Amino acid sequence: MTSMKYSALIPAFNAAATIEAAIASMLGQDIPPEEIIVVDDGSTDATGKIAAACAACVHVLRQENQGPGRATTLAIQESRFPILASLDADDIWLPGKMSAQLAHLAQYPESQAVFSHMRSFRDDGIEAAANLVSPGWSRSTMTIRRTSALDVGTVIDPPSGYRGDMIDWLAQARHLGFRLDMLDEVHVLRRIRPGSLSYGRDAEKDRGYAHVAWLALQRRKGKA
Numbered sequence: 540m541t542s543m544k545y546s547a548l549i550p551a552f553n554a555a556a557t558i559e560a561a562i563a564s565m566l567g568q569d570i571p572p573e574e575i576i577v578v579d580d581g582s583t584d585a586t587g588k589i590a591a592a593c594a595a596c597v598h599v600l601r602q603e604n605q606g607p608g609r610a611t612t613l614a615i616q617e618s619r620f621p622i623l624a625s626l627d628a629d630d631i632w633l634p635g636k637m638s639a640q641l642a643h644l645a646q647y648p649e650s651q652a653v654f655s656h657m658r659s660f661r662d663d664g665i666e667a668a669a670n671l672v673s674p675g676w677s678r679s680t681m682t683i684r685r686t687s688a689l690d691v692g693t694v695i696d697p698p699s700g701y702r703g704d705m706i707d708w709l710a711q712a713r714h715l716g717f718r719l720d721m722l723d724e725v726h727v728l729r730r731i732r733p734g735s736l737s738y739g740r741d742a743e744k745d746r747g748y749a750h751v752a753w754l755a756l757q758r759r760k761g762k763a
Contacts, residue, residue: 543641545622545682547572550610554628555584557730562593564632570641573620574598577628578610586628606696608704611678615688623685629730630657630679636726640682643720651717652683655726662732672725678705680727687717 547565551558558577565572575597579587581604591599600613607627615623622644626632636655643653657675694708712719 543570543622543645544573544620545570545624545637545641546614546618546620546685547575548611548614548618548623548625549575549577549590549628550580550607550614550625550678551577551582551586551590551628552580552604552607552610553582553584554586555582555589557629557732558586558590559593560631561626561628562590562597565626566594567634568632568637569635570637572596572624572637574618576600576614576617578602578614580604580607580610606704607678608694608696608708611694611704615685615694618685621685622682623688624682625678626727627677627679627729629732631728631730632679633726633728637682639722639724639726643722644682644684647718647720649718650720651687651712652681653720653722654680654682655722655724656680657727657729658725659729659731662730669731674721675727675729676705676709676719676721677727677729679729681705687712690715691717 549561562575565575577590577597577599579599579601581602587599587601590597600617602610602613611625622641624637640653640655644650654675656672657677657680659669659671661669691708691712694704697703709719
């Protein structure tokens, strides 16, 4: 078993209903994190209080509401260990996730980051969109070397309420020539819940994808 130490990162906004389960899934790994950094992104509920009570290794930082990208950036900057693994506050790591991904990074030192497949589930009793399995090019499945994360830089939030912060950030990583690997196994459960940024199709929220596509085009032109 690899001895690589890592920091676990959670950006959270009004996640009082799910933050405890997210943290528990981190603490339940066969290789648990050395620290868990929760960035409370201006929540108006008890997200920060609940997170802080979970374990001594949980460090809660608070910022005014700026978006998950800025919260993720702060967590990266404040982390202390050479490997970083992140999770959205309403998702869950499955047992064995970190041992599989840490072993992959140990075996392939040329890889900057490794991801996994994820399975969606719903907590509202509706079957639509549940149990779908897909490659998880997302914050919740990502395990990355800290130096590489710092090299990519700020996770830019699209205009308020829009989606696409991690799509843009990973595009930046690929633009830098980083090797990003995908494990075939499912190691993360992605929660689908009404009110979350990732819930359903929404033309207004989806405008963020157009914004990050524009940013990618600007990078190819050498303007970003």
